Amino acid sequence: MKSEPDVFSIDDLMRSPGITEPWDGVRNYQARNMLRDEMKKGDLALFYHSSCEEPGIVGIMEIVKEGYPDSTAFNPKHKYYDPKSKADNPAWYRVDVKLKRKLNRTITLTELRDTKSLQNMKLMQRGNRLSVMPVTKKEWNIILSLENKKIM
DNA sequence: GCCAACGTTGGC
DNA sequence: GCCAACGTTGGC
Numbered sequence: 001m002k003s004e005p006d007v008f009s010i011d012d013l014m015r016s017p018g019i020t021e022p023w024d025g026v027r028n029y030q031a032r033n034m035l036r037d038e039m040k041k042g043d044l045a046l047f048y049h050s051s052c053e054e055p056g057i058v059g060i061m062e063i064v065k066e067g068y069p070d071s072t073a074f075n076p077k078h079k080y081y082d083p084k085s086k087a088d089n090p091a092w093y094r095v096d097v098k099l100k101r102k103l104n105r106t107i108t109l110t111e112l113r114d115t116k117s118l119q120n121m122k123l124m125q126r127g128n129r130l131s132v133m134p135v136t137k138k139e140w141n142i143i144l145s146l147e148n149k150k151i152m
Numbered sequence: 153g154c155c156a157a158c159g160t161t162g163g164c
Numbered sequence: 165g166c167c168a169a170c171g172t173t174g175g176c
Contacts, residue, residue: 006172029161051174109175127157129173 002050002131010058019099024070026079031132036067036093056108065096
């Protein structure tokens with residue numbers, strides 16, 4: 001799950017009450033489908049910092065509430081307001097995430113690109129812009145094995 | 153700031 | 165339904 005740290009960072013999540021926050025503001029249908037249909041309570045997710053100095057994976061989260069309507073879309077004053085989404089037929093969904101732990105260090109995008117066994121990851125695919133995307137168990141294990149392996 | 157690669161919009 | 169124009173994402 002991607003977030004721009006200037007908007008919402010792993011440290012913001014650490015400071016949240018109960019280290020839990022709704023992951024809202026996703027306005028892309030493919031990503032919406034994953035939030036609404038795919039992600040289950042107890043699932044784990046990687047927190048990715050995008051559009052920043054050091055893009056990469058910074059933490060592990062747990063889904064603590066499954067997809068439910070993103071009410072920020074209903075509020076005309078909210079920055080995520082979307083008039084197309086109505087309370088009786090919501091277009092956008094969110095999940096609640098809880099921080100499991102912050103990684104010892106950022107596993108950078110460069111490093112992921114340099115890892116041969118991760119070349120098929122969704123994240124690596126050209127022009128990929130999804131803010132929520134699947135990670136296979138195998139990829140997950142490889143990624144986390146990098147955490148304590150090499151210091152860039 | 154640039155630009156590639158998408159997604160969305162709207163005229164026809 | 166097509167497709168050009170426009171907007172957005174996100175790495176660099």
